[in-house]
Amino acid sequence: MFHRESGVFKTSYAADMALYPLPIARWTVAFLAPLFAVLLPLTLGEYYLSILNLILIAVVGAVGLNILVGNTGQISIGHGALMSVGAYTAANLVTRLDAPFWIALPAGGAMAAAIGAVIGVPSLRIKGLYLAIATLAGQLIIEWTINHVPWISGGVQASIDVPRPSFLGIQLKTQAQLYLFLLFFAAIAIAGALNLARSRVGRAFVAIRDQDIAAEIIGIDIFRYKLLAFAISSFYAGVTGVLYTYYLGVANYEQFQITVSIDYLAMIIIGGLGSVLGAILGAIFVTLLPIATRWGLEGLGGLIFSQADLANIIPNLRLVMFGALIVLFLALEPEGLNRLWRNIVNYFRVWPFSY
Amino acid sequence: MKRISVRMAALAAATSAAWAAGAVGAPKEVVIGEQCDRTGPTQLVGVNLCPAVRDYIDLINSQGGVEGYKIKLDEIDNEYKVPPAIEAYEREKAEGAVSIMLYGTPQTQALAQKLDEDKIPGTSPGFGTAAAANGARYPYVFPIAASYWSQGAAAVKFVKDKLGGLEGKKIAYIYYDNPAGHEPLPILEDLQKLEKFELKTFAVPPPGVEMGAQILDIAQRFRPDFVIAHVFGRSPSVMIKELKGAGYPLSKVIGLVWASAESDVMAAGGWAVAEGYHTIQFAGVGDNYPVRKEIVAMYKKEGKEPPKEMASTVYYNRGLLEAAVHVEAIRNALKATHGAPPTGQDVKKGFEAIRDVTLGGLVPPIELSATDHEGGGWVQVFQVKGGQFVKETDWFKAYPEVLAKELKAAE
Numbered sequence: 001m002f003h004r005e006s007g008v009f010k011t012s013y014a015a016d017m018a019l020y021p022l023p024i025a026r027w028t029v030a031f032l033a034p035l036f037a038v039l040l041p042l043t044l045g046e047y048y049l050s051i052l053n054l055i056l057i058a059v060v061g062a063v064g065l066n067i068l069v070g071n072t073g074q075i076s077i078g079h080g081a082l083m084s085v086g087a088y089t090a091a092n093l094v095t096r097l098d099a100p101f102w103i104a105l106p107a108g109g110a111m112a113a114a115i116g117a118v119i120g121v122p123s124l125r126i127k128g129l130y131l132a133i134a135t136l137a138g139q140l141i142i143e144w145t146i147n148h149v150p151w152i153s154g155g156v157q158a159s160i161d162v163p164r165p166s167f168l169g170i171q172l173k174t175q176a177q178l179y180l181f182l183l184f185f186a187a188i189a190i191a192g193a194l195n196l197a198r199s200r201v202g203r204a205f206v207a208i209r210d211q212d213i214a215a216e217i218i219g220i221d222i223f224r225y226k227l228l229a230f231a232i233s234s235f236y237a238g239v240t241g242v243l244y245t246y247y248l249g250v251a252n253y254e255q256f257q258i259t260v261s262i263d264y265l266a267m268i269i270i271g272g273l274g275s276v277l278g279a280i281l282g283a284i285f286v287t288l289l290p291i292a293t294r295w296g297l298e299g300l301g302g303l304i305f306s307q308a309d310l311a312n313i314i315p316n317l318r319l320v321m322f323g324a325l326i327v328l329f330l331a332l333e334p335e336g337l338n339r340l341w342r343n344i345v346n347y348f349r350v351w352p353f354s355y
Numbered sequence: 356m357k358r359i360s361v362r363m364a365a366l367a368a369a370t371s372a373a374w375a376a377g378a379v380g381a382p383k384e385v386v387i388g389e390q391c392d393r394t395g396p397t398q399l400v401g402v403n404l405c406p407a408v409r410d411y412i413d414l415i416n417s418q419g420g421v422e423g424y425k426i427k428l429d430e431i432d433n434e435y436k437v438p439p440a441i442e443a444y445e446r447e448k449a450e451g452a453v454s455i456m457l458y459g460t461p462q463t464q465a466l467a468q469k470l471d472e473d474k475i476p477g478t479s480p481g482f483g484t485a486a487a488a489n490g491a492r493y494p495y496v497f498p499i500a501a502s503y504w505s506q507g508a509a510a511v512k513f514v515k516d517k518l519g520g521l522e523g524k525k526i527a528y529i530y531y532d533n534p535a536g537h538e539p540l541p542i543l544e545d546l547q548k549l550e551k552f553e554l555k556t557f558a559v560p561p562p563g564v565e566m567g568a569q570i571l572d573i574a575q576r577f578r579p580d581f582v583i584a585h586v587f588g589r590s591p592s593v594m595i596k597e598l599k600g601a602g603y604p605l606s607k608v609i610g611l612v613w614a615s616a617e618s619d620v621m622a623a624g625g626w627a628v629a630e631g632y633h634t635i636q637f638a639g640v641g642d643n644y645p646v647r648k649e650i651v652a653m654y655k656k657e658g659k660e661p662p663k664e665m666a667s668t669v670y671y672n673r674g675l676l677e678a679a680v681h682v683e684a685i686r687n688a689l690k691a692t693h694g695a696p697p698t699g700q701d702v703k704k705g706f707e708a709i710r711d712v713t714l715g716g717l718v719p720p721i722e723l724s725a726t727d728h729e730g731g732g733w734v735q736v737f738q739v740k741g742g743q744f745v746k747e748t749d750w751f752k753a754y755p756e757v758l759a760k761e762l763k764a765a766e
Contacts, residue, residue, distance in 0.1 A: 249468030
């Protein structure tokens with residue numbers, strides 16, 4: 001990520017598929033791990049940690065959606081609803097059976113994976129925009145079901161209060177504790193996605209994306225792998241929903257409506273389809289941009305406008321700037337933030353002798 | 356590249372300078388965190404409600420503040436989305452807010468547990484869950500206004516008075532098909548058994564602008580004696596227009612609190628179209644309250660025109676209500692601490708001591724306590740008559756025993 005290599009010296013498949021292409025990559029991880037796990041929670045205040053927590057949740061969802069959209073080339077606008085499947089599965093397990101998080105979390109993911117695989121069935125026959133509409137139907141059906149079946153949605157207003165996760169007898173309440181909790185699962189999610197991409201399964205996904213008929217000819221079972229992609233990606237979505245539920249202490253389907261599905265699609269497109277780093281960058285960008293634009297606007301606007309005017313100007317201008325910046329970044333580099341990052345890395349790879 | 360970085364540095368410097376300036380400020384200050392939605396799906400409400408909150412706080416500050424403290428209002432737009440609401444809340448907490456004005460039902464749900472952990476009281480007038488009226492279950496959430504349950508009960512009571520008894524009558528309940536829309540259903544079903552009327556429900560699927568079939572069903576087939584409507588956003592105006600078109604008399608329709616503003620009447624085609632329509636209100640409607648005159652006077656004194664938002668009296672007055680209740684809670688808290696800076700817990704007790712905040716009739720006789728965070732569930736009914744909302748009833752509440760039973764069941 002932050003290293004440069006002097007050339008390509010790979011002589012075996014094993015070397016090409018290695019998780020750490022250079023020894024320095026190992027060092028990068030060794031450097032980043034304590035930074036995120038120890039330094040940040042100790043130094044940052046609660047407010048900044050709460051933003052990081054939102055980012056971590058978004059990272060898990062974006063990385064998962066990227067497996068489906070970026071790697072396998074199938075589209076889904078139903079991921080918001082799949083998050084609610086995970087959220088309600090975990091909420092019901094926790095409130096009815098007192099399940100600890102290490103059961104509720106994978107169970108939420110597994111339930112979402114099962115339902116996601118069903119939603120993915122149309123992908124065997126249709127592609128592109130048609131598939132998008134089919135998954136949209138999935139989103140609406142799940143929303144309707146949760147809204148109308150009290151057995152799933154619990155009592156009042158289709159929301160279930162969930163106690164915060166306990167670890168070794170400690171209930172994780174503060175932003176720092178929740179940060180470590182979320183970081184742990186985000187790290188697993190990222191490691192899982194990186195490893196998946198270099199495995200046989202991951203390569204089959206890419207083959208299907210690039211040309212599904214060719215993939216079938218070289219012996220990839222399209223039926224199996226497409227559904228597998230939907231299931232894995234939905235598992236991530238389910239886990240995102242569970243993490244969200246634990247973070248907020250409540251499962252509520254209104255937090256997982258169609259706009260959420262669109263937000264996550266925006267993340268991976270802005271970040272750059274098909275790369276884990278891109279999904280992470282996209283999640284950071286989409287979560288942080290509205291917040292950062294407000295910081296900037298408050299700082300500058302306070303010098304020009306009155307408080308009452310500013311209260312009206314900031315939220316509206318923030319939306320305009322958010323849209324404009326997304327257009328700007330995509331116009332600058334249609335392949336997303338990941339490509340932008342690669343360009344910078346490639347520039348410095350031969351710097352200062354770029355000829 | 357270099358030029359860009361210089362600009363970035365300038366931006367960062369300006370930002371931090373403005374923050375530092377804000378941080379110094381007046382020494383004796385109480386911070387209220389306010390969330391609002393001026394850009395999201397409920398912006399129709401937010402653009403009028405939130406300026407009212409600021410106007411009221413400005414008015415209090417211009418009169419010398421509360422017990423020697425100035426009030427600082429920290430408004431952040433949450434776009435009616437949950438993640439921005441969390442970020443906004445954490446920021447307001449970091450800036451020392453001792454009470455929060457929540458905004459939006461999902462956002463209220465998402466923050467309920469957080470408020471409890473941080474011991475900061477939050478208010479959710481007209482949204483959130485009806486069960487939050489129970490202060491024992493949600494110690495730090497204060498609906499402070501009639502919940503959907505209370506509104507549903509009040510609507511039935513109003514219909515009963517209008518029709519002179521309910522036995523054998525037919526009532527239609529048309530509602531937005533989401534959790535908030537479902538919420539009054541258990542109350543209506545209880546009352547149906549109690550009052551022996553016939554109840555039929557008509558769901559309007561989101562986004563709630565397509566209801567021709569339901570309206571025809573109501574007007575042509577079911578032909579109810581009264582319609583109770585619980586729709587929000589763009590739906591109320593569509594409903595008024597369609598009922599009018601189907602020939603159903605609007606004088607036999609009553610809308611709950613989010614189907615009852617000037618903007619709904621306007622969007623439906625104006626006052627003439629909506630003539631006769633009844634609306635339930637948890638804050639007084641119209642211009643005839645001393646506090647509105649004081650706000651106009653405050654603007655005049657500064658040489659400015661009063662804001663155009665004041666014309667939307669329904670939402671503007673609700674903003675005044677919410678702000679007034681917060682200010683009174685802080686006043687109570689400061690009295691209890693004898694002038695020491697209050698904590699969230701002090702303000703919570705301040706809320707629970709609220710009595711007689713009437714603002715000359717704009718606010719109902721709310722009485723909050725440690726167990727009752729709704730304050731009685733008072734409403735007034737107004738009717739569209741001759742180009743304005745005309746008051747039909749005084750503050751009243753209905754069927755407290757039925758509500759108490761449901762609250763008990765929700766525990």
